[in-house]
Amino acid sequence: MNLRKLHSISIHNKILIPFVFFTTFLAGLLLIFGSNTIFIYMERMLRSAYTSGQFSDLQTELLQLKQRVFWVGLLISGGLVLFLMLVFSLIIGVITRYIRRFKAVAQKVSQGDFSQRIEVTSDDEIGQLASIFNEMTSNLQISTQSVIQEKNRSEAIIEEMPAGVLVTDLQGDILMLNRTVRAIFGVRETEVMGYPVARMVPHEDVVSQIDTVVQAEGGTEETEWAHEISSGGRKRFKVRSSLVRKALGEKLGVVTVFQDITLEKELIELREGFLRTITHELRTPLTSIIGFIELARGGSGLDDRQKKYLTVSLECAINLKTMINDILDLSKLEAGQVELKRAPLNIYDLSEDVIESLVPVLKDKGLTIKNLISPQGSVVYGDKEKLRRILVNILSNAIKFTHEGGIVFSSQTQGSDLIVRIKDTGIGMDVEGQKVIFEKFRQLDYSSKRMYEGIGLGLSIVKELVELHDGKVWAESRPGQGSEFFVQLPTVPPAEKTAS
Numbered sequence: 001m002n003l004r005k006l007h008s009i010s011i012h013n014k015i016l017i018p019f020v021f022f023t024t025f026l027a028g029l030l031l032i033f034g035s036n037t038i039f040i041y042m043e044r045m046l047r048s049a050y051t052s053g054q055f056s057d058l059q060t061e062l063l064q065l066k067q068r069v070f071w072v073g074l075l076i077s078g079g080l081v082l083f084l085m086l087v088f089s090l091i092i093g094v095i096t097r098y099i100r101r102f103k104a105v106a107q108k109v110s111q112g113d114f115s116q117r118i119e120v121t122s123d124d125e126i127g128q129l130a131s132i133f134n135e136m137t138s139n140l141q142i143s144t145q146s147v148i149q150e151k152n153r154s155e156a157i158i159e160e161m162p163a164g165v166l167v168t169d170l171q172g173d174i175l176m177l178n179r180t181v182r183a184i185f186g187v188r189e190t191e192v193m194g195y196p197v198a199r200m201v202p203h204e205d206v207v208s209q210i211d212t213v214v215q216a217e218g219g220t221e222e223t224e225w226a227h228e229i230s231s232g233g234r235k236r237f238k239v240r241s242s243l244v245r246k247a248l249g250e251k252l253g254v255v256t257v258f259q260d261i262t263l264e265k266e267l268i269e270l271r272e273g274f275l276r277t278i279t280h281e282l283r284t285p286l287t288s289i290i291g292f293i294e295l296a297r298g299g300s301g302l303d304d305r306q307k308k309y310l311t312v313s314l315e316c317a318i319n320l321k322t323m324i325n326d327i328l329d330l331s332k333l334e335a336g337q338v339e340l341k342r343a344p345l346n347i348y349d350l351s352e353d354v355i356e357s358l359v360p361v362l363k364d365k366g367l368t369i370k371n372l373i374s375p376q377g378s379v380v381y382g383d384k385e386k387l388r389r390i391l392v393n394i395l396s397n398a399i400k401f402t403h404e405g406g407i408v409f410s411s412q413t414q415g416s417d418l419i420v421r422i423k424d425t426g427i428g429m430d431v432e433g434q435k436v437i438f439e440k441f442r443q444l445d446y447s448s449k450r451m452y453e454g455i456g457l458g459l460s461i462v463k464e465l466v467e468l469h470d471g472k473v474w475a476e477s478r479p480g481q482g483s484e485f486f487v488q489l490p491t492v493p494p495a496e497k498t499a500s
């Protein structure tokens with residue numbers, strides 16, 4: 001707002017000051033003229049009284065004059081007051097008319113009609129005020145339009161997003177949903193807007209995920225689910241819900257994004273299927289190769305060099321077969337094609353078996369081994385072959401990554417579970433390493449002169465197998481100070497566990 005303009009505004013400048021001057025001047029003129037007339041009249045009276053000598057009439061005449069002056073004065077001041085009232089009411093009328101027009105326009109502007117303008121008919125204070133008001137309204141119109149444009153643009157982007165976007169309030173009622181969400185659930189906006197999300201989303205997991213996010217103080221929750229979409233066909237979605245907060249941190253609602261991962265999943269399944277086929281096809285000839293090498297090695301007429309070559313070939317072929325088996329097993333595990341044959345199983349006996357199978361390697365490296373698991377009462381509920389695989393993989397790693405010292409097996413109970421612990425005095429690993437070693441193909445030594453054999457599948461197979469047993473696996477370690485692996489396994493069937 002222009003303050004200098006406002007400062008110059010003065011209602012008296014153009015109307016009141018000239019008017020007050022004019023009326024004062026008029027009143028002055030009347031006073032001079034009136035008193036002059038009274039004096040002339042009095043002079044005439046005195047002169048005629050003096051020449052006629054009749055001073056007695058003078059008193060009566062003065063009384064009459066006093067009365068006349070009183071009435072004429074009353075008439076003139078009455079007239080002046082009336083005149084002033086008329087002029088003031090005219091001025092107030094003009095100002096009131098302006099204020100009414102102002103009020104009407106201001107009311108429309110307050111209702112959001114920024115196209116309204118006050119007609120500027122003069123350059124006086126009111127005219128200037130009207131101009132300032134118009135300027136203010138026009139600025140408001142411009143900024144409001146740009147805010148509306150921005151809002152429309154954001155809404156259009158969200159509306160056209162290929163991912164489904166759903167916004168719910170803290171009670172779980174729908175605040176906003178885009179075209180993709182409407183298509184996924186086959187609903188119209190008016191049918192679901194303001195209603196609980198469960199009215200549109202028939203999946204308990206998604207509804208409770210949104211609720212979990214509201215209850216939590218932040219973070220993101222994620223689920224995957226398959227859904228028959230309204231236009232036909234089964235789609236798979238990744239659903240992520242995140243809490244939205246206002247600038248001051250107050251909770252506002254939850255944004256849930258539905259990402260169609262059908263194609264991605266199909267490609268993964270295709271890749272896994274291909275991997276299974278190719279490894280299967282490779283395994284069959286490799287088994288024959290190993291068989292024939294063994295046969296050739298056991299044959300007569302071979303010198304030491306030839307025997308050594310055949311031994312090396314055999315080791316390489318066995319390594320290759322182990323690798324192929326690992327890939328095949330892992331892909332079967334991930335595809336959910338592995339079934340457990342579970343039964344009560346003494347983990348002490350199994351660990352003794354596993355240790356015995358690896359004693360030659362332990363001896364080769366000069367490492368000691370102790371089994372502190374109690375022979376009695378260490379029973380878990382699991383699949384013998386799968387548990388053997390778990391222990392072999394962990395123990396092989398412990399041997400591979402330990403150069404001196406030894407390995408200790410121990411166990412502890414936790415609730416209805418048993419935790420098997422395998423501790424080594426090897427190279428250890430840092431905290432970051434401990435987080436990733438259970439991922440596929442993750443190894444911590446990526447240097448060009450890698451010291452340790454393997455492709456990084458052993459622990460991912462362990463993790464899949466342990467989880468198939470409803471168990472948990474984790475590691476605790478420090479670089480240079482050895483590692484300890486923990487495998488938590490149930491000791492009772494799942495049904496009994498829930499019942500207990």
Ligand SMILES: Nc1ncnc2c1ncn2[C@@H]1O[C@H](COP(=O)(O)OP(=O)(O)OP(=O)(O)O)[C@@H](O)[C@H]1O
Pocket residue numbers: 326393397398401424426427428429437442443444445453454455456457458459460483
């Ligand atoms: N006991 C251990 N001590 C130190 N590091 C280990 C130990 N066990 C595993 N690791 C680290 O975790 C990585 C992943 O182990 P994993 O068993 O999955 O793969 P790998 O042994 O390298 O190969 P593979 O098991 O396929 O032959 C290893 O490469 C190693 O870096």
Ligand SMILES: [Mg+2]
Pocket residue numbers: 393396397454457458459
């Ligand atoms: Mg390994």
